[in-house]
Amino acid sequence: MDDIDRKILSLLAADARRALSDIGAEVGLSPSAVNERIRRMTARGVIRRFTVEVDPAAMGLPVPVFLWVALREDADEGAFRAFASAHPAIAECHHVTGAWSYLLKLHLPDLAAIEPLLEQIKAQRFLARSETILALSSPVPAPMLPR
Structure with missing residues (x-):
């Protein structure tokens, strides 16, 4: 390049x-x-796809949330990844190093939607522990631009 x-x-x-x-x-x-x-x-895979960038707030999902997830020792990691890929509120899922297993980026309609999502993850027997972080603003846009 x-x-x-x-x-x-x-x-x-x-x-x-x-x-x-x-x-x-x-x-x-x-x-x-x-x-x-x-x-x-x-x-060459430099350009993966052409897509449309959608404003989550305009789609009724104005609350950006980050969720640190530690999986249970007996959790089926493949099933968790499939769950994360299929869940409409999960915009991004990152397998990370350190004390956590995954970092999820969510777009939710309101704060009350966090608890049902956590209950869904718990019901699948994935979750050992989690930490929820609310984003106050996003001063750097998500799309990656080459530097």
Whole structure:
């Protein structure tokens, strides 16, 4: 990857619907050259997918919550991962080092929705302990931009 690829990624991250001709004008390449670079980055896995960024608050999920989870010793980790992948409130699931097993990022409609989610995790016999952290604000946006 060179500086032109990084610039193309930054432009796509800001607006994935931007015309190839506009991107080309910014980076000094023809639209077909831009398209070829995008195709190569996609083939190499640099670009994983093109998607839509949705505002959780606009979808009725204004409460961002982080949940540290320590799994029980006898928990089925594969089943926990499947549960986390399928649960609509769980936006991200990270397997982490240290005292915790996983860090989950949740988008919830209100604070009252935390307890039922914890009860669901407990009912599956996954949870040894947890810690819930409310995000007051998110000054750095979630999408990763190349630096």
